[in-house]
Amino acid sequence: MTNAERSAAAEPILELRDLGVTFTTETGEVPAVRGVTLQVRPGETLALVGESGSGKSTVALASIGLLPGNARATGGASVDGEDVVGATESDLARLRGSTVSMVFQEPATALDPLTRVGAQIAEVITNHRDVPAKEAAAAAVDLLRRVGIPDPERRASAFPFELSGGQRQRVVIAMAIANDPKVLIADEPTTALDVTVQAEILDLLRDLTVGSGTAVLLVTHNMGVVADFADRVAVMLKGEIVETGTVEDVLLRPTHDYTKRLLAAVPRLTVAEQGSERAGVQESPAPPEPVVDLRDVSVLFGRGSRAVRALDGVSLVVRPGETVGLVGESGSGKSTAARVALGLITPSEGAVHLFGADLHKTRRRDRRAMRSGIGVVLQDPVASLDARMTVAECIAEPLRVHRGRMSARERASRVGEILERVRLPRSFAQRAPRELSGGQRQRVSLARALVLDPRLLVADEPTSALDVSVQETVLEVITELQDELGFACLFVSHDLAVVQQFAERVVVMRLGRIEEQGSTRTTLMHPETDYTSRLLAAVPVADPVRQRQRRAQRLAAAAGGSDAVA
Structure with a gap:
């Protein structure tokens, strides 16, 4: 039996049943999510896609019980059999970071700028496991090594601002996997990263989740990331699911008009066929003066030996x-x-x-x-x-x-x-x-x-x-x-x-x-x-x-x- 077949046969680890979310505003109640029913099984990645305002991030936050105070959730949401909708804050705190974790879009806001990264990872461990501080610190260094941070012993003592954007995102991922969660929710985890760092982060997430049985709910607007990482896709429009299916079916054979419009808007990178040659330079009239x-x-920043x-x-x-x-x-x-x-x-x-x-x-x-x-x-x-x-x-x-x-x-x-x-x-x-x-x-x-x-x-x-x-x-x-x-x-x-x-x-x-x-x-x-x-x-x-x-x-x-x- 293949991994995909084993995943399909398993019971859902994350399940949403007729989920609705309504926000109370100054002008009245605004429904953001209506009747969303989804399942994510162990070892499976489900991508949630749609335009800004479609409700995909609200679904992700509702799945982990992180909705703001003016939001009201109805229907059902469960992680590993435990209800999230209606759960007490203490029950949610126990779930988060142990059974389910989240990787946010902007690591700069997810990390405490005044705390060293090793200490932040160690805190996630000690919040959910009764381990000595020294053991948690050693585990933090090992996690930094697992996510590809060079010289992890030294980097554990660094503050977030001393790391690059890609390294900060790796730290956030290290915190998310610190307690071997069964569900990982990734909300636009690569949007702010350049293409090579994005590819490295996706490779890292794939290596960390494939074979571990971790279920992933991926929220993104990047269809290339969906094609690269997801097994199934759910398309959202105005708070509702309008199409679901395997990544091949939804991206290559979409049935809903909205999905077709969404894919038609994706900029396509055109590359040369193998063996084709670079065209010669064509003569052109004298160009105008530059603006x-x-x-x-x-440009040098700093002075002396510390100049960059x-x-x-x-x-x-x-x-x-x-x-x-x-x-x-x-x-x-x-x-x-x-x-x-x-x-x-x-x-x-x-x-x-x-x-x-x-x-x-x-x-x-x-x-x-x-x-x-x-x-x-x-x-x-x-x-x-x-x-x-x-x-x-x-x-x-x-x-x-x-x-x-x-x-x-x-x-x-x-x-x-x-x-x-x-x-x-x-x-x-x-x-x-x-x-x-x-x-x-x-x-x-x-x-x-x-x-x-x-x-x-x-x-x-x-x-x-x-x-x-x-x-x-x-x-x-x-x-x-x-x-x-x-x-x-x-x-x-x-x-x-x-x-x-x-x-x-x-x-x-x-x-x-x-x-x-x-x-x-x-x-x-x-x-x-x-x-x-x-x-x-x-x-x-x-x-x-x-x-x-x-x-x-x-x-x-x-x-x-x-x-x-x-």
């Missing part, structure tokens, strides 16, 4: 009307390069030319005028929009700073106009950011970035936190406005499929240097360096059959094989 021009730029070289001899240009994708792993220097282009970081060496002028040789008054020609969209619209302001006030702020002579009526008219350009109704102007969805908030951020008709838009991971259909809408809006307004765009991202779809040229960065650059199609379909090839190999695709082949080839290449990844 931004980085010339042999280096974040950028090393970086040269790149972005011309009017074009989009340049800046890609690479976390720590590659891509966000630092974007901040240099914005004038937020002064290079240690080299020059930055903005709109034809040397930014750091320009008078302060003129430099402010130059910066009014730049719009910025950041990854997290919640953090970048002031919660105390209305949408209109957020968008109008650049107008007040740089267009002081505009009347209140002119500002209001301009705000309404730019809202319509980003496909939002003018009535949204009086709403608060918290009243909008993630995609709507990101379009408000885009409206604010473009309200001054900038010549350059710098977008730093603007879609990584969005589900695929909302991501598609945001990218369509940027493309439409770029065609209309002609601004240049520096697009920083770790999603190579999005970059391939959206950018004309791509710059691949590694350890503060440019690894290679060129047209997006040529560079990503026919990479010249092993590093770019490894980045492409780590991108999961939304086809479970093809993804299994890619994963096997990637692991073989990492072990010393030479097969190319198709």
Whole structure:
């Protein structure tokens, strides 16, 4: 009997029966989840997918009894035969961390910044098992070793801020598996990670759960991750399950129209057929003068022997009307390069030319005028929009700073106009950011970035936190406005499929240097360096059959094989 057959024959370890969740708000009761019935068996991974607001994270929180105080759950939810809905807090505390554990999306908020990581793992152990502190500390070091943290004895004494994003997520996973739980709930565990670290984390979770009998409920909007990791899929829409099935059936043979639309919105990474050749360089007319021009730029943080070289001899240009994708792993220097282009970081060496002028040789008054020609969209619209302001006030702020002579009526008219350009109704102007969805908030951020008709838009991971259909809408809006307004765009991202779809040229960065650059199609379909090839190999695709082949080839290449990844 295969693992899949054994899992199918086993009794469910996590079971939801007609689960409903209602939130009590100032305007009344709002149903978030309705009639959800799901089962996850030992050794099985069930992926819960859907757009933001579909209810998938609420289902995950209800499964572990972590709903907020204004939420009311009905129906049934049980873990290893023990009821969760209606359970006392002491019963839930006993279940959490021992029978069921959770891996959250953002490890920075899941970890205590003031406590060493070894002590945090040891605390999870001693909360559920009567073991001496010394034994728990040794177990914490062993767990760090199991999750692939280098030099675990030393890292156990580190604080979370001293670790990379991928290492922090490994610490969170170590805490989640510390007591050998029967159920692991993973809520967007790889969303904030670059593609190579994402692949490592998925490999780690697979190694830790396959053969152990651990059931996994995976909440994600990344269909490539679903194809790579899940056995079955449940699709949610407006709080209800609209389709379930094996990963092959749902991703390759969807039956519900919503599932089909969701999959159609997934950006597809196109790679070259094996044996095909890189096209020759075609002659093109003389390009226009760059909007931004980085010339042999280096950036050092710190001094003396402790100095870190974040950028090393970086040269790149972005011309009017074009989009340049800046890609690479976390720590590659891509966000630092974007901040240099914005004038937020002064290079240690080299020059930055903005709109034809040397930014750091320009008078302060003129430099402010130059910066009014730049719009910025950041990854997290919640953090970048002031919660105390209305949408209109957020968008109008650049107008007040740089267009002081505009009347209140002119500002209001301009705000309404730019809202319509980003496909939002003018009535949204009086709403608060918290009243909008993630995609709507990101379009408000885009409206604010473009309200001054900038010549350059710098977008730093603007879609990584969005589900695929909302991501598609945001990218369509940027493309439409770029065609209309002609601004240049520096697009920083770790999603190579999005970059391939959206950018004309791509710059691949590694350890503060440019690894290679060129047209997006040529560079990503026919990479010249092993590093770019490894980045492409780590991108999961939304086809479970093809993804299994890619994963096997990637692991073989990492072990010393030479097969190319198709």
